[in-house]
Amino acid sequence: MAEKASPDLEKQALLHKSHDEEHFTSSDVVRDIIIGVSDGLTVPFALAAGLSGADVNSSIILIAGVAEVAAGAISMGLGGYLAAKSEADHYKRELKREEEEIINVPDIEAAECAEILAQYGVEPHEYDPVVNALRRNPQAWVDFMMKFELGLEKPDPMRALWSALTIALSYVVGGIVPLMPYVVIPYADQAVVASVVITLIALLIFGFVKGHFTGSQPFKSALQTALIGAVASAAAYSIAKLFRT
Numbered sequence: 001m002a003e004k005a006s007p008d009l010e011k012q013a014l015l016h017k018s019h020d021e022e023h024f025t026s027s028d029v030v031r032d033i034i035i036g037v038s039d040g041l042t043v044p045f046a047l048a049a050g051l052s053g054a055d056v057n058s059s060i061i062l063i064a065g066v067a068e069v070a071a072g073a074i075s076m077g078l079g080g081y082l083a084a085k086s087e088a089d090h091y092k093r094e095l096k097r098e099e100e101e102i103i104n105v106p107d108i109e110a111a112e113c114a115e116i117l118a119q120y121g122v123e124p125h126e127y128d129p130v131v132n133a134l135r136r137n138p139q140a141w142v143d144f145m146m147k148f149e150l151g152l153e154k155p156d157p158m159r160a161l162w163s164a165l166t167i168a169l170s171y172v173v174g175g176i177v178p179l180m181p182y183v184v185i186p187y188a189d190q191a192v193v194a195s196v197v198i199t200l201i202a203l204l205i206f207g208f209v210k211g212h213f214t215g216s217q218p219f220k221s222a223l224q225t226a227l228i229g230a231v232a233s234a235a236a237y238s239i240a241k242l243f244r245t
Contacts, residue, residue: 028159030213032080032166037206039076040174042229044068045199048178050236052192058182061191065182069175077168084160091152098142098150109145110135116148177202196233203229 044065051061102109110131117127134141146152156162181194203226211221 028163029166032163033170034210034214035080036073036076036167036170037174038210038225039072040069040171041177041199041203041206042174042232043072044175045178045195045229046232046236048182048195049192049233050239052188052195053237053239056188058186058188058191061188062179062182065175065179069172069179072175073168073171076171077164080167081160081164084155084163088155088157088160091146091155094150094152095142095146098145099138102138102141102145106135109141112149113141113144174202174206192237196230199229199233200226 047068048061048065051064098109113131113134114124114127117130118124122130134144143154146154178195178199181191181198182188185191185194204222207222207225208218210216210225211218214221
């Protein structure tokens with residue numbers, strides 16, 4: 001006959017079930033989207049504005065813009081892949097080192113574990129059983145040291161690929177926005193005005209959403225994002241006009 005769970009365990013299970021915490025756990029994906037869309041909106045926008053300042057027609061600006069979006073998406077995606085791959089490789093190296101240390105110098109690792117717990121205000125008579133329990137479970141011990149000593153979380157094996165795709169696609173989505181007016185307006189001096197209006201609106205919306213998800217002030221984030229895009233495009237346009245003159 002199965003033993004009944006203790007009242008304390010039943011109470012803990014009930015509390016856990018009744019308390020649904022809403023934490024945002026997709027920070028890596030959001031970061032990749034922010035990187036891709038932010039650069040996608042800003043770089044092609046500045047390029048198109050700069051070429052408009054050089055008095056070329058819309059078809060040339062559109063061709064150059066599409067080429068830049070394609071090259072930028074590949075470059076940004078590759079950068080995201082390499083960054084995520086480096087993080088995964090670093091985690092593997094540190095994991096191997098920790099696995100070797102709990103075998104070769106277990107007493108030192110146990111002392112480090114006790115020191116970590118003491119930093120959280122746990123007394124020796126309280127953390128000794130915890131340290132002993134971890135020593136009996138090498139896998140849990142390694143996981144504990146990776147998280148609390150090194151501050152490393154196990155990365156998703158598909159993280160590098162998803163990061164590359166997310167950044168690249170986000171860059172393309174962002175890059176399409178400032179180029180749309182050049183598709184329908186044949187005159188660059190008219191198209192650039194429409195591009196500025198559309199892109200600044202997009203930057204404001206993007207900045208607001210970014211601020212919402214990152215926990216910063218949405219309106220402040222919207223204004224900062226739009227300001228950066230405006231300064232970049234104005235600089236490119238002015239430089240092109242200067243050299244044109």
